[in-house]
Amino acid sequence: MELSDYATHSVKVSGRAIMATLNNETRERRETGTLGKLMVLLDMVAYADGPLRFTDIAAASGQPRGTLHRQLVHLVEEGLLELDADGRYSTGLRLLELASRSWARxxxxxxxxxxxxxxxxxxxxxxxxxxxxxxxxxxxxxxxxxxxxxxxxxxxxxxxxxxxxxxxxxxxxxxxxxxxxxxxxxxxxxxxxxxxxxxxxxxxxxxxxxxxxxxxxxxxxxxxxxxxxxxxxxxxxxxxxxxxxxxxxxxxxxxxxxxxxxxxxxxxxxxxxxxxxxxxxx
Amino acid sequence: MELSDYATHSVKVSGRAIMATLNNETRERRETGTLGKLMVLLDMVAYADGPLRFTDIAAASGQPRGTLHRQLVHLVEEGLLELDADGRYSTGLRLLELASRSWARxxxxxxxxxxxxxxxxxxxxxxxxxxxxxxxxxxxxxxxxxxxxxxxxxxxxxxxxxxxxxxxxxxxxxxxxxxxxxxxxxxxxxxxxxxxxxxxxxxxxxxxxxxxxxxxxxxxxxxxxxxxxxxxxxxxxxxxxxxxxxxxxxxxxxxxxxxxxxxxxxxxxxxxxxxxxxxxxx
DNA sequence: AAATAAGGTTCCAAATAATGGAACAATCGG
DNA sequence: CCGATTGTTCCATTATTTGGAACCTTATTT
CATH class of the missing domain: 3.30.450.40 (GAF domain)
Incomplete structure (x- = not known):
């Protein structure tokens, strides 16, 4: 309810826009296939104001339920997302773990x-x-x-x-x-x-x-x-x-x-x- | 040279093993398709002792060069990996960004x-x-x-x-x-x-x-x-x-x-x- | 300087994985 | 108990990934 407007917009803006790599004269070619689609979901969850339910993500992403379901399962299996007991998705600790390595080095x-x-x-x-x-x-x-x-x-x-x-x-x-x-x-x-x-x-x-x-x-x-x-x-x-x-x-x-x-x-x-x-x- | 042994082993051990989710009676089903393959690469780079060159990753992952090349391109485009001027791959700041959100919430x-x-x-x-x-x-x-x-x-x-x-x-x-x-x-x-x-x-x-x-x-x-x-x-x-x-x-x-x-x-x-x-x- | 090798990149037919509609469960609210 | 909502599974279709080979580009050798 109060989560219903995690703003498809601000997701794109704060999340994906940052992707623009600096030294990229030839922009507009982020053809990253499957990964790209998953990253959109990850961004959406990461930049939401709180945990998101399946339905929220479905509405915001516009994906059919079947497709979305499998995508989320994959993200959860890899630890990039977590699904709590109430069926809400939030970002997984795997990110923290990877970032910690990344930062340290x-x-x-x-x-x-x-x-x-x-x-x-x-x-x-x-x-x-x-x-x-x-x-x-x-x-x-x-x-x-x-x-x-x-x-x-x-x-x-x-x-x-x-x-x-x-x-x-x-x-x-x-x-x-x-x-x-x-x-x-x-x-x-x-x-x-x-x-x-x-x-x-x-x-x-x-x-x-x-x-x-x-x-x-x-x-x-x-x-x-x-x-x-x-x-x-x-x-x-x-x-x-x-x-x-x-x-x-x-x-x-x-x-x-x-x-x-x-x-x-x-x-x-x-x-x-x-x-x-x-x-x-x- | 000195990077030649970032240990295919320790990668798997420290990186992937952690994935084992706790409440997973039915283990052994990490069928995460494309994402899974990419995460293996990400892990490999994150858990290496330093930046890896294309050839190092190729050797460790056993993937054919063509395949690997496209996978790495995708990871770089999404900011999960970074490619420096010397052609060495390390983890991207995107991870830090996502983890920071994740942690804060x-x-x-x-x-x-x-x-x-x-x-x-x-x-x-x-x-x-x-x-x-x-x-x-x-x-x-x-x-x-x-x-x-x-x-x-x-x-x-x-x-x-x-x-x-x-x-x-x-x-x-x-x-x-x-x-x-x-x-x-x-x-x-x-x-x-x-x-x-x-x-x-x-x-x-x-x-x-x-x-x-x-x-x-x-x-x-x-x-x-x-x-x-x-x-x-x-x-x-x-x-x-x-x-x-x-x-x-x-x-x-x-x-x-x-x-x-x-x-x-x-x-x-x-x-x-x-x-x-x-x-x-x- | 030419020849050779090694490191990367591009191509494309074949193999594989993702898609999405529909049918199927489960849960909820009245 | 019914209808509505939410989530999950199935499977023929479609799109993506795969990997071998050809192709560039840079180092290394002779």
Whole structure:
């Protein structure tokens, strides 16, 4: 009942749209056959507001019941979905298990680890590492201060590219045509009075390119500011960034300016580390 | 080169074996068609020691090159795998993204959250929440002390059932025939001098049933002890547990005994919370 | 520099798996 | 107890996957 509108829309938008891989000149060819169909279901369940019943999924996916049934059985057998006693589907622990492996071995994360910590020590604020995927930033790691933390919370999270420090910093590395291509897919949602529009974002990109750092001036959330600097592989096969984030009352713009230089330096070190293939032991 | 032996074996063992769902009397029917084949590949990459090249995967999977090629393309298109500039495959960020959603919404975790924190406050030590999947314990959450933490590290991690407090506690809830069924799949690896064998484990299960708590007396790692208590849904459709873990020098057996009662109580509250469907707002 | 090998990719007829309509259970509400 | 709703199974049809072979492309050898 209250689950009846997990929005076919937002599923597609937040879930699948992210799929758009960055270096994909020839878009529109996600012919992944059987797997593609299953992933749509997985997305739907993952991005729903709560567990979904068979009927809900049937309605939203438009698949005939017989087909859907077998698909769900397969997903459950593989542990990608779970079916509880009340007949409701939610995502399976298998995902967590696979992601945990994936995360633990991620090369960028391993290289960046110690630098993030250094930045945290220097600033005392929360440090993030993120990567661009499609028109979103996905956070790969986070080092918080002394607080008792909800660490995982941000990791793996996907945020819009246009109102995060990491997103803007990363964008600034891309050639204009790629930026344009990316931004056509984006709908600019106004999170705060300071959130960018397409035009103001493009204007700021120029500035970011000159400075080598991007600021988030409460553009995503009121009361939250950050400084970020870009990271990339040599051929831009991936781009991302690191940022220092905190409450506006503590992070005045003056203070953020002070941190610009160390952030830029750290980002450069990470980029270099990636390029020369520094393993987990730099 | 150095990747040539990512062990077809350990892939199957650590990866797929975990799939064995608990309440599956009629095993041996993992007919998941296309999806199953792709998951084997995903597992292989996820459980390898590093990125794999096409040829490595081809050799290990035994698939003809043409077939394998298309399968990998599909996995990459869906973001489940990533192909770097050197032609090496590793797991994709899509997994992290999905798992992050999954984790954030997990009902058990949401119910348990505040209780874990309470236990952390009481003991000052690290508290874990885990669930049984096949013959492994998968950690769902972790609350650490004041240290600057590597939070994610343990979450999603799969550990053997027979040498973890949570695993043993959870086992103790199951009827003997199900325990037997589970343990036939298990090879008892000797991690420390105190690690259980099949026989000693069964012996301890009786004791755990009487006490309602399980101890890990340096059975998985020398110098690490823990107390754990079991959690379950009404019909045992899932079983798991919570534990308090720490260094042996601080966690004497006397101290662990003192915590037995609070842990038992907390575990009971969580079980009740689950059963009456307490949402995230208890 | 040419020849050879190894690593990847594309093609296509044959084999296999997915599809979806319909018939069949099970559960629910009155 | 009936009718409605929800979930499951069956099976001929349709679509996808398969795998061998031919084909590129890059390293390696002579």
């Amino acid at each position: 991620n090369e960028l994360r391993l290289v960046a680890e110690r630098y993030l910590r250094e930045l945290q020590d220097l600033t005392g604020e929360t440090v993030h590492l993120g990567v661009i995927r499609g028109a979103s930033v996905i956070y790969l790691d986070k080092v918080e201060g002394r607080q008792p933390v909800r660490m995982y919370s941000q990791i793996g999270n996907a945020s819009p590219i246009y109102c995060t420090g990491v997103g803007k910093a990363a964008l600034s590395l891309l050639p204009d045509d790629r930026i344009d291509a990316l931004l056509t897919e984006v709908t600019f949602q106004r999170f705060t009075p300071a959130t960018h529009t397409h035009e103001t974002l493009l204007a700021e990109i120029g500035e970011i390119r000159r400075n080598g750092v991007a600021f988030d001036r409460e553009e995503h959330e009121v009361g939250i500011r950050c400084v970020a600097a870009p990271i990339s592989s040599e051929n831009l096969s991936f781009v991302g960034g690191i940022s220092v984030t905190g409450p506006a009352y503590r992070l005045t713009m003056e203070r953020l300016e002070e941190w610009a230089e160390p952030i830029r330096q750290t980002a450069n070190r990470i980029s270099t580390g990636i390029r020369i293939g520094l393993g987990p032991r730099p | 997990n009902e058990l975790r949401l119910v348990a959250e505040r209780y874990l924190r309470e236990l952390q406050d009481l003991t000052g030590e690290t508290v874990h929440l885990g669930v049984i999947r096949g013959a492994s314990v998968i950690y769902l959450d972790k609350v650490e002390g004041r240290q600057p933490v590597r939070m994610y590290s343990q979450i999603g991690n799969a550990s053997p059932i027979y040498c973890t407090g949570v695993g043993k506690a959870a086992l103790s809830l199951l009827p003997d025939d199900r325990i037997d069924a589970l343990l036939t799949e298990v090879t008892f690896q000797r991690f420390t001098p105190a690690t259980h064998t099949h026989e000693t484990l069964l012996a301890e299960i009786g004791e755990i049933r009487r006490n309602g708590v399980a101890f890990d007396r340096e059975e998985h790692e020398v110098g690490i002890r823990c107390v754990a208590a079991p959690i379950s849904s009404e019909n045992l459709s899932f079983v798991g547990g919570i534990s308090v873990t720490g260094p042996a020098y601080r966690l004497t057996m006397e101290r662990l005994e003192e915590w037995a009662e609070p842990i038992r109580q907390t575990a009971n509250r969580i079980s009740t919370g689950i059963r009456i469907g307490l949402g995230p707002r208890p």
